[in-house]
Amino acid sequence: MLKALVPPGLGKALAEHIPTELLEKKVNAVSQEERKSIGRILKGLPLTVTGTMGYDWAVVCDGGVDMTEIDTRTMASRLFPNLFIVGDLLHISRPSGGFSLQLCWTSGRIAGENA
Numbered sequence: 001m002l003k004a005l006v007p008p009g010l011g012k013a014l015a016e017h018i019p020t021e022l023l024e025k026k027v028n029a030v031s032q033e034e035r036k037s038i039g040r041i042l043k044g045l046p047l048t049v050t051g052t053m054g055y056d057w058a059v060v061c062d063g064g065v066d067m068t069e070i071d072t073r074t075m076a077s078r079l080f081p082n083l084f085i086v087g088d089l090l091h092i093s094r095p096s097g098g099f100s101l102q103l104c105w106t107s108g109r110i111a112g113e114n115a
Contacts, residue, residue, distance in 0.1 A: 001027045017041050064091040074114035075107050084111035 002011045002023065015023055018041055022034055030038075065085050069078050077083040087104035094103065 014042070014045075017045060062091070062093045064089050066091050073110075075111035076114065082115075084115055086111050 002014060002018075005011075006014065018038060022030065022038060025034075065077075067090060070076070070085055070090065071078055075084045075086050077085055086107035088100060090103070090107065092103065094100070
């Protein structure tokens with residue numbers, strides 16, 4: 001099933017970290033504990049950024065509510081009670097292309113847990 005879920009190069013790299021007996025099992029035969037084990041393996045894999053796609057592909061996002069106005073432990077506004085500010089509404093300069101999504105997911109979860 002790994003072949004159907006990820007690109008070949010990534011599948012090959014992942015397969016090096018997952019026990020062979022799990023890779024050879026049919027999906028419906030993998031137990032809940034084995035699925036959890038695979039999840040722990042995948043979450044624990046160290047990833048290293050080795051380069052970028054170059055200046056021609058570079059995109060940066062900038063602007064938004066100044067971070068000094070936000071309690072980052074809760075994502076609550078320091079100026080307006082019960083207002084939670086997340087994602088692209090925050091003034092965090094960053095490259096685009098997935099980073100914005102992660103910022104939205106992470107800050108949204110923090111706000112959701114504290115609203």
